[in-house]
Amino acid sequence: MRNQTIKLSILLLFIFFIFSCNSKEQLHITKKKEYKEYLTNKKNSKLENIKKDIAYWQKKYNDAPNQYTYLITLSGLYAQLFEINGTIKDLYYSEKLLLDCNNRIKGEKAGIHRSIAKNYISQHRFKEALSHLENAYELGENKKGTNKMLFDVHMELGNYDLAKDKLSEILDYKDFDYLIRLAKWNDHNGNLDKAIEVMEKAMKMAEASKNNELRLWIYSNIADFYGHAGRIQDSYNYYLKTLEIDNNNMYALKGIAWIAFSHEKNTKQAIEIINYIESKHLVPDLYLLKADIYDYEGDARAKQIALNDYFRVLSENDYGDMYNKYNALLFAETPGETDKALMIAEKEIFNRPTPESYDLLAWVYYNIGDYKNAYDVISKHTLNKSHEPLIIYHNELILKANNMLNEKNSHKEELLESIYELGPNLEKQIITI
Incomplete structure (x- = not known):
């Protein structure tokens, strides 16, 4: 009997060992040897070609300033430059060229209105984008192309019925x-x-x-x-x-950094990738990702440095409303800054009355202890109106604070399935809801 017990124990240990090995293999997905070649300073031929094209078309325009179509080409090139290096001034200059062109032809070209709308979408100026798309639609040229963009903007503005109509029109x-x-x-x-x-x-x-x-x-x-x-x-x-197609695609590198951090909990690898991205494509939210990683590591000093860098980059560049969401969430959770968070949340609701914007307002109320107002907001604007994990997480906490969370209205299991998307910093909080 004793020998059988020992054999059973050895078998169970063996199974546990095999299972543990398999689990570790499943957890480890990224392989540095597969992406390290994309973390080296190398020639960016796409960027160089865009700069050459800008010089070429600028000269053509200087030689023939009556040719407004050159401005459209230049605007598109500066928009591409922004996508590569993240410099907001390039996006604003692209806008300036388009507005100049639009004024010259007295707003009579639908294609230019669509280009301005595309630029404003990048700037999160969705109401202004809508106005230009409505002008494009009235002018008539390429209504299908306009309808596609109208779908995009209506989705951003929370006009979901109108978005659905536009989707039907372009079927x-x-x-x-x-x-x-x-x-x-x-x-x-x-x-x-x-x-x-x-x-x-x-x-x-x-x-x-x-x-x-x-x-x-x-x-x-x-x-x-x-x-x-x-x-x-x-x-x-x-x-x-x-x-493989674009060796300098920083969006893909950021995605790999997120896998390293959120899935593998390999913070060193994630930071290494982010540091490289910073050298090529400097955007403020990279510092927020760094702050999340340092928070997970329990390094309060490094986290604060990352947050300071985030606000420094914001202060050095005018990003308009592009980072309102991030700022509202940060200020909502920072003692003494909740008035700023409230102001930003209300501005976002004015700009785009979506569940995402109302969630910011509810989160501010929750963090100042005004649970009743927080519940009033979610009951009207976010409960069962969004599938975004962060909004669902906020809803759970607000319901719990109002003693209204129960088995029927809880989405805890759904949140546990979304921990990868939410990030490891929220895992403990979700488990304890």
């Missing part, structure tokens, strides 16, 4: 642009599996077209979708596919 299952918007619609409605299915159809189209820009867009975006679905290996693979 075409053979159109890449339609499919990626259909995927966004399904994701908004909480049907992530369907969204991925549609994105995979769009990906086949992009691959068949052999258009590198389409492939870049679909690979980087489907990597995000896979991550949200818990398919971390697939997410990583498609970030690598993105980098």
Whole structure:
């Protein structure tokens, strides 16, 4: 009997050992040897070509300043420059060129209105983007292209019924642009599996077209979708596919950094990648990611330095309303700064009355201990109106604070499934809800 017990114990230990090894293998997804070549300072031919093109078209414009179409070309090049280096001044200069062009032709070209709207979407100026798209629609040229962008803007403004109407107007299952918007619609409605299915159809189209820009867009975006679905290996693979096409794609590198941090808890590897991105594409939210990582490590000093860097970059550049969400969340959780958070949340609601904006307001109320007002906001604007994990997390805490959280209205299991997306800093809080 004793020998049988010993054998059973050895068998159980062996099984535990095998299981532990498999678990570690499943946890470890990123491999430095696969992406380290993208962390070296190397020639960015795309950037150099854009700069050459700018010089070329600027000279042509200087020689013939009556040719307004040159301004459109230059504007597009400066917008591309912003996407590569993150310098906000390039985006503003792109806007200036378009407005100059629009004034010259007295606002009579739909295509220019669409270009201005695209620029304003990048700046999070969605109401102004809508105004230009409505002008484009009235002018009539390429209404399908205008409707596609109208869908995008209505989604950003929380006009979901209008967005649905626009989606119906552009319905075409053979159109890449339609499919990626259909995927966004399904994701908004909480049907992530369907969204991925549609994105995979769009990906086949992009691959068949052999258009590198389409492939870049679909690979980087489907990597995000896979991550949200818990398919971390697939997410990583498609970030690598993105980098294979564009060695300097900082968005894909940031995605790999997130996998290293959130999935693997490899903070050293994540910081190494972020430090490289900083040297190439400086945007404020990189410092927020650093702050999250240092917070997870328990390094309060390094976290504060990262936050100070975030606010320094904001103060040195005028980003308009682009970082309102981040600022509202930060100030809401910072003693003495809640008045700023409240002001920003109210501004965001004015700019775009979406569940995401109302969530900011509710979160401010929660953090100042005004649980009743927090509940009033979520009951009208966010409960069962968004599938965003952070909003669901805030809803749970606010319901709990009002003694209204129960088995029927709790989404704790859904949140536990979303820890990768939310980040490891919230894991303990979610478990204890």
